[in-house]
Amino acid sequence: MIKITKKSKKRIIRISIFFFAISSFSALLIYAFSKNMVYFYTPSQVIEKEAPLEKFIRVGGMVKKGSVLRSNNNLKISFKIYDLEQQINVMYEGILPDLFAEGQGVVMTGRLINSNTFIADEVLAKHDENYMPPEVADMMKDANGELYKK
Secondary structure, X not given: OOOOOHHHHHHHHHXXXXXXXXXXXXXXXXXXXXXXXXXXXXXXXHHOOOOOOOOEEEEEEEEOOOOOEEOOOOOEEXXXXXXXXXXXXXXXXXXXXXXXXXXXXXXXXXXXXXXXXXXXXXXXXXXXXXXXXXXXXXXXXXXXXXXXXX
16 A cells, blocks of 8 residues: 655645646636637628628728718718628728728728628728738639739
8 A cells, every 4th residue: 555645745736736727827828819819701701601790800802992982070981892702891980091092902800790791990901002911812812823903
């Protein structure tokens, strides 16, 4: 029979507390990261209902020419973004980036209120005429890997 001394009992308790603390910390860290992740979706994925409703997500695409409508008495703006196949409506209230323009790529963070309308909290536009957000560039490539321009 194995005899457990006071010294070995204390050591077992310390090791158990250490592993419990590490496990608890790891579980909290994983939970926090999973709640703060923001997933990117294209307009086609939104229309096909792959994107969750009322969750904080990112949506990106090209601003459709002729779709930008500005309110006269406040900062509300609505426009459409598209990819190669689908388009969705976007509503935003605030000051748009200086480089926001029709026919340019944008990535927005916000929430979907239905399968075709996105409420943006933040709008990010391209940096210069040669830049397009990587997510939008990947989405806009055709079957040959060439950038599609509408």
